[in-house]
Amino acid sequence: xxxxxxxxxxxxxxxxxxxxxxxxxxxxxxxxxxSILPSGSKSGDVVKVxxxxxxxxxxxLSVVQARAKVNKVETLTIIGSDKPFEPVTQQLAKRSDKxxxxxxxxxxxxxxxxxxxxxxGERREGRAEGNERRPRPEGDRPRGPRRPRxxxxxxxxxxxxPKRLKPGSQHRKAxxxxxxxxxxxxxxxxxxxxxxxxxxxxxxxEALAAEGKPTMPEQSVLQMAQDLIPRLRxxxxxxxxxxxxxxxxxxxxxxxxxxxxxxxxxxxxxxENCRNLLGELKAGLxxxxxxxxxxxxSDIGAxxxxxxxxxxxxxxxxxxxxxxxxxxxxxxxxTDVTIANLTADALPERWIAVLEAAAFAPIRGQIKVAAAPxxxxxxxxxxxxxLAALLPQIATLFGxxxxxxxxxxKPLRPTRPANKKIPPKPSATxxxxxxxxxxxxxxxxxxxxxxxxxxxxxxxxxxxxEAPTGESTAD
Numbered sequence: 073x074x075x076x077x078x079x080x081x082x083x084x085x086x087x088x089x090x091x092x093x094x095x096x097x098x099x100x101x102x103x104x105x106x107s108i109l110p111s112g113s114k115s116g117d118v119v120k121v122x123x124x125x126x127x128x129x130x131x132x133l134s135v136v137q138a139r140a141k142v143n144k145v146e147t148l149t150i151i152g153s154d155k156p157f158e159p160v161t162q163q164l165a166k167r168s169d170k171x172x173x174x175x176x177x178x179x180x181x182x183x184x185x186x187x188x189x190x191x192x193g194e195r196r197e198g199r200a201e202g203n204e205r206r207p208r209p210e211g212d213r214p215r216g217p218r219r220p221r222x223x224x225x226x227x228x229x230x231x232x233x234p235k236r237l238k239p240g241s242q243h244r245k246a247x248x249x250x251x252x253x254x255x256x257x258x259x260x261x262x263x264x265x266x267x268x269x270x271x272x273x274x275x276x277x278e279a280l281a282a283e284g285k286p287t288m289p290e291q292s293v294l295q296m297a298q299d300l301i302p303r304l305r306x307x308x309x310x311x312x313x314x315x316x317x318x319x320x321x322x323x324x325x326x327x328x329x330x331x332x333x334x335x336x337x338x339x340x341x342x343x344e345n346c347r348n349l350l351g352e353l354k355a356g357l358x359x360x361x362x363x364x365x366x367x368x369x370s371d372i373g374a375x376x377x378x379x380x381x382x383x384x385x386x387x388x389x390x391x392x393x394x395x396x397x398x399x400x401x402x403x404x405x406x407t408d409v410t411i412a413n414l415t416a417d418a419l420p421e422r423w424i425a426v427l428e429a430a431a432f433a434p435i436r437g438q439i440k441v442a443a444a445p446x447x448x449x450x451x452x453x454x455x456x457x458x459l460a461a462l463l464p465q466i467a468t469l470f471g472x473x474x475x476x477x478x479x480x481x482k483p484l485r486p487t488r489p490a491n492k493k494i495p496p497k498p499s500a501t502x503x504x505x506x507x508x509x510x511x512x513x514x515x516x517x518x519x520x521x522x523x524x525x526x527x528x529x530x531x532x533x534x535x536x537x538e539a540p541t542g543e544s545t546a547d
Contacts (some may be wrong), residue, residue, distance in 0.1 A: 074122045081109070081117045087279055091257075092132070099241070102264075102273060103257075104132035128267040225379035231367065237327035239315040243307035255296065262297040263304055269297045275481055302339040309340050313349045320356040325364060325392060328357050364392035373402060381409050385429035398434060407438045414441045420449040427455055431462040432483050444469040 078095040085091070088108065093101040095118050109119070123134040129430045244263075248256055273294070277287040309331075316323055316331045332353055340346045368391060375384035384406055388398060398406070411424050423445055430436055445452075453470065460467035460482050464474035 074124045076120055076136060077082070077123050078118055078120050079123075079132070081113060081115055081119070083115055087276060089276075089279075090481050101262075102130050102132070108132070108135055110135065121217070126267075128271060129264040187316050228371075228374055228378060228380060228383070231371070232322070234324040235319045235322045236324055237312065237315055237319075237331070239308075239312040241311055242314075243310040244304065247303050247307045251300070258293060258297050259300045259304060262300050263308075266294070266297060266301075269294065295374070305337055306339050306343055306346065309334055309346065310349070313346070313353060316353060317349065317356075320353070320360070323360075325357070325360060328353065328360070332357060343539045361393055365396065368392050368396070369402065370400070372398070372406065376402075376405050376409055381413050382425050382429045385410065385426070385433045385435075388434055389429070389432040403438070406433075407435050410435070410439055411441060414439070414445075416446050418445055420445060420447055420452040423452055427459055427463065427466065428484060431459040431481070436462055439463070440465055441469060 080095045080097075081093040082091045082093055083102075088106045089103050090106050091103055093099060104121075105336065106113075113119075120136045122136060124131045124133055159362055202500075248259055251259055258269065261272055261349075273288065273290055277290070287417070312331050314336070323385075332350070333492070335341070335346065335350050340350075368387065372384050372387045375381075375387065388406060410426060410430055412443045414423060430439055453472075456467055456470045457472050460472050460474045461480055467474050
């Protein structure tokens with residue numbers, strides 16, 4: 073499936089092709105066929121294209137023509153008059169000191185006021201003595217029972233989010249600068265993989281053969297690319313490792329582990345600078361893992377102490393190191409407070425929030441509830457059916473059979489809030505008659521430029537494991 077991105081043309085080649093990069097990037101990204109570009113294209117032009125992303129790289133399919141802006145605002149023409157201009161003047165009248173006679177209240181009026189006041193006082197006294205209200209009409213229905221009032225537990229301070237790895241390109245640029253000019257395009261393609269080199273070489277030879285020019289030797293070019301890949305891998309790993317060392321105290325452990333996993337390469341192991349840097353990263357990972365484990369246990373204990381059950385369950389399901397187990401005393405406390413929240417008189421929304429968090433916690437097998445809630449809802453029934461494979465003992469209370477085998481459910485992703493549409497500003501130009509409202513402009517879709525391919529081990533995508541029900545509303 074193709075996507076639309078904006079690219080910047082960097083340079084033209086003698087064979088009719090152009091090098092390009094993502095708009096705003098530093099280094100060229102790839103090569104495209106010059107026949108798909110409009111006439112008059114030059115270096116530095118930014119165009120929108122249809123690109124296809126695959127495992128071998130990015131292929132530009134076609135250029136998308138930009139839409140011409142149409143001004144649909146109606147304007148009014150002011151036509152002048154031939155009559156001479158006559159200024160308008162005003163003259164304010166003087167304030168008169170003579171005022172009309174003031175109406176005085178007569179004695180009769182005062183007596184009437186007193187009588188009305190006495191009558192009002194008598195009505196209030198009679199209502200207080202009788203203390204009777206108007207009977208309710210027979211058609212009114214009695215009010216139902218009030219919902220139980222729930223007070224949210226106190227908030228807990230949030231720890232700062234770890235930083236993500238942002239490698240530089242110093243070592244990679246140094247390797248490219250040391251290469252001859254004719255080898256740099258091959259090195260840039262080698263960063264995308266040998267398959268990209270083969271495809272680019274094949275298309276270039278076909279174009280040269282069509283023009284009757286001598287073709288490039290495929291075996292020599294492929295051998296050159298294979299010789300350049302080890303140096304490029306070492307340079308790319310050094311860029312990532314130095315960036316990880318700078319943010320070693322605050323770096324995400326997943327990124328740090330990915331850098332260490334990428335060091336299992338013969339070229340990196342033979343390089344002395346890489347070995348020294350690898351030892352420092354391993355020592356930093358050991359210290360960070362121990363510190364994160366203590367922070368993980370303390371955060372779970374603090375959430376249990378203040379009554380943040382959903383937050384404690386989510387933290388228990390996200391250990392800093394896969395396979396970490398909770399201590400027996402902390403697991404027992406977390407199990408007790410979870411069961412205490414799943415009572416028969418609890419609301420269905422509370423059951424949904426606790427079950428979504430407990431299904432992916434390590435204590436899910438120890439949660440045993442005596443009875444189902446007295447109040448149920450279709451959303452709660454759907455939640456139990458979805459999580460029946462992880463919570464079979466809870467599914468039995470609702471009469472749901474736990475499926476055998478199959479794929480286990482995954483945590484729900486948080487829903488994004490709907491974008492609020494801003495009403496259009498009123499037009500400053502006066503109009504004789506109201507014009508129909510112009511259609512709202514479509515929201516601009518921001519497409520992020522694809523990151524430069526990395527030859528070393530890739531970092532797995534982060535999976536959000538938070539349930540859609542927030543702690544502040546459900547807990």
